[in-house]
Amino acid sequence: MKHLSVAWIVILATTFLAVPVAADDVTGEVEILCSTLRVKECFADGGCTEGPPETWNIPRFTQINLDDRTLTTTQGSGESRTTPIEYFEREGQQIALEGAEDGKAFSILLEADTGFASIAIALQGSVLAGFADCTPLDSD
Amino acid sequence: MQRRLFLILLLALSLGTVAVAQSTIATPTGQRTLAATMNVHVFPADGQATEQQSRDEAACYTWAANNTGVDPFDLSRRAEQESQQADQARQEAQRAGAGAGAGGAVAGAAGGALIGQIVSSDPGRGAAWGAGAGLIGGRRARRQAQAQATQQVERQAGQQQQATQEQITGFKNSFAVCLEGKGYMVRF
Numbered sequence: 001m002k003h004l005s006v007a008w009i010v011i012l013a014t015t016f017l018a019v020p021v022a023a024d025d026v027t028g029e030v031e032i033l034c035s036t037l038r039v040k041e042c043f044a045d046g047g048c049t050e051g052p053p054e055t056w057n058i059p060r061f062t063q064i065n066l067d068d069r070t071l072t073t074t075q076g077s078g079e080s081r082t083t084p085i086e087y088f089e090r091e092g093q094q095i096a097l098e099g100a101e102d103g104k105a106f107s108i109l110l111e112a113d114t115g116f117a118s119i120a121i122a123l124q125g126s127v128l129a130g131f132a133d134c135t136p137l138d139s140d
Numbered sequence: 141m142q143r144r145l146f147l148i149l150l151l152a153l154s155l156g157t158v159a160v161a162q163s164t165i166a167t168p169t170g171q172r173t174l175a176a177t178m179n180v181h182v183f184p185a186d187g188q189a190t191e192q193q194s195r196d197e198a199a200c201y202t203w204a205a206n207n208t209g210v211d212p213f214d215l216s217r218r219a220e221q222e223s224q225q226a227d228q229a230r231q232e233a234q235r236a237g238a239g240a241g242a243g244g245a246v247a248g249a250a251g252g253a254l255i256g257q258i259v260s261s262d263p264g265r266g267a268a269w270g271a272g273a274g275l276i277g278g279r280r281a282r283r284q285a286q287a288q289a290t291q292q293v294e295r296q297a298g299q300q301q302q303a304t305q306e307q308i309t310g311f312k313n314s315f316a317v318c319l320e321g322k323g324y325m326v327r328f
Contacts, residue, residue: 041260041261041262043262043265045265047265049261049262051261055261056258056259056260056261057257057258057259058258059254062254071254071255072254073254081253081254081257082253082254083253083254083255083256099255100255101253101254101255101256102253102255102256102257103256104255104256104258106255121255121258123258123259123260124260125260125265126260126262126265128258
């Protein structure tokens, strides 16, 4: 019984520790940096797989520029990848970004006051789901 | 003696009658007449001889051809050519849109840029579905193209067939009028 209680405590503690640290407020920001830690891919046949973003060639850090309407990789990543944002809508604290590139479609919903982003990317025959924590890029 | 002479005379008369009968009533020779080849039934109502009927049919054929500007034998050759062309067109229609499936499948595997370079963790699994979907779309497009092309071919073939049939009917009417004028009963 005592062992069971200890196990429960360990499980609960692990669960709470796994919750991502709250992101920053990005309200009114133009350049935002987002970090993605885990991604899940679900296939048309019903199966899903989960892993770090590198598994899908997704950069860990992505810059969002709301003026230029672009998603770009950071300088430090050594990559120079850019994708235009084709649709941008701000409704209250919700910022919706959408676009399509090379047969892939993405949809990002960023909560400005928390800096928490929900990301969905549709590939052919599968869908990627991920979450990112965002922070203003030029904040000191 | 008189009796013998009467018998000889009777025999001669009967033989002569048979000979006359054979010359006036058309004997079946096993060969079809010109009219019969066109499914036109001609009866010699005035007892015309077979040779006479053949001559009359030939004359009426020429007259009807000149009158209508249609020669059924030419028409039949042309109809056969048109039928072969229609068959070829049908085969081409069946092949129509054959590349659509492959094109759709190829279009399913491109990449590029930030989002564009994202790849599936199991490309085979996703691509198989993508290629399958591309092929399904391709098959649908191909079926539509085939149906449209086949419909067009059938419509054209039907129009040609109808036009040919009308020309043949016109010729037969003219041919029949001519033969009826020469004392034949004609049906087709």
